[in-house]
Amino acid sequence: MYLRTIRLLGRLHWVIGMGLLSIGLLLAKLIFQVSIIGSLALLYSYTSIYILVILGIGLFISNFTDTQQQGIFIAWFFTVIFLMSGLFTPIESMPKWAPIVTEFNPLMYFVEVVRMVMLKGSGFMDILPHLLKTLHYAIIMNGLAIWRYKKTTWLIFFINRLHYPFYR
Numbered sequence: 001m002y003l004r005t006i007r008l009l010g011r012l013h014w015v016i017g018m019g020l021l022s023i024g025l026l027l028a029k030l031i032f033q034v035s036i037i038g039s040l041a042l043l044y045s046y047t048s049i050y051i052l053v054i055l056g057i058g059l060f061i062s063n064f065t066d067t068q069q070q071g072i073f074i075a076w077f078f079t080v081i082f083l084m085s086g087l088f089t090p091i092e093s094m095p096k097w098a099p100i101v102t103e104f105n106p107l108m109y110f111v112e113v114v115r116m117v118m119l120k121g122s123g124f125m126d127i128l129p130h131l132l133k134t135l136h137y138a139i140i141m142n143g144l145a146i147w148r149y150k151k152t153t154w155l156i157f158f159i160n161r162l163h164y165p166f167y168r
Contacts, residue, residue, distance in 0.1 A: 013058075017051040018044065028118075038117035042124060046113050049134050053106045056141030063148040082107045109134050 028034040065071040084098060085107035091099050102108050109130040116122035
C-alpha cells in the first residue's frame with residue numbers, strides 16, 4: 001500500500017512537471033512570440049529525466065527531515081543554489097569559483113538544453129553531454145535516496161523491536 005502511494009505521487013509530480021513545461025512553452029509562444037526551432041519531443045524527453053533528478057533530490061532531503069517544515073527549510077537552501085544556474089545571470093559573469101559550483105547544479109543543464117533546443121534548434125547529439133550528466137545525476141540522487149531510505153527504515157524497524165519485542 002505504501003509503495004503504491006509513493007509510485008502514484010512520483011507519477012503525479014512527473015505529470016505536474018510536464019504540464020508546467022507545456023504551459024510555459026505555450027505562454028512563450030503566444031505571449032512572447034518565441035519561435036521554437038528545435039524538437040519538442042527532444043525537449044520533453046530531456047525534461048522527463050530532469051524531473052527524475054528533482055524527485056531524487058526531494059526524496060533525499062525527505063530522508064533527513066522529520067517534519068515538512070524542516071524539509072521546506074532545507075529545500076530553501078537548494079533554491080538559493082539553483083539561482084546560480086545561469087537562468088538569471090550569465091555564468092561567465094560570476095566569480096571564478098562559481099562556475100565550478102554551477103557544474104553540480106542540474107538546473108544549469110536544463111536551462112542550457114532548453115536554450116539549445118528552443119532557440120538554436122539543436123539535435124540529440126548536441127545535447128548528449130548534458131543528457132548524460134543529467135542522467136548520472138538522476139541515478140546518483142535516486143540511488144542515494146533509496147540507500148538512505150533503506151538505512152532509515154532498518155533503523156526504525158530495529159528501534160521498534162527494542163521497544164516492542166513481540167511486535168509483528
